[in-house]
Amino acid sequence: MNQLCLVATIAERDVLRYTPAGIPIVSAKLLHDSEQVEAGVPRSVTFExxxxxxxxxSGRFxxxxxxxxxxxxxxxxxxxxxxxxxxxxxxxxxxxT
Structure with a gap:
């Protein structure tokens, strides 16, 4: 299964565009920052x-x-x-919230 759930902020967002098939699409960069526990040790995780x-x-996004x-x-x-x-x-x- 390929499913991802991620808490992040929208760091950058391109303008709404349309594919050749007429589908609206918006590209962006998401920024995640959290603390996770790995092998019983807290680890700071930050990535884009x-x-x-x-x-x-795409309209709501x-x-x-x-x-x-x-x-x-x-x-x-x-x-x-x-x-x-x-x-x-x-x-x-x-x-x-």
Whole structure:
């Protein structure tokens, strides 16, 4: 199964664009910062991940506030067929209060 749930902020967001098939899409960089426990030892985890929102969710994602924490769900896929880089495809998200 390829499913990812991540709490992060939107660090950067590109403008809404459309694929050749007419599907709206927004690319972004998400920033995660947390403390995890690994082998019984606390570990600080900070990273940036490339993400995109396509279809109906892209409009809502395009209006989401930068720097505010959200819980994102989705999956990972290659950036393109020949790439080894991964992109987080956002299926849904909600604000964290």
């Amino acid at each position: 991940i490339s993400a995109l929102a396509a279809g109906e969710i 395009n209006q989401a506030e930068l720097g505010k924490p959200f819980r994102f769900t989705g999956f990972l896929a290659r950036k393109n067929r020949n790439s080894k880089s991964l992109v987080f495809h956002i299926a849904d998200f909600e604000a964290i």
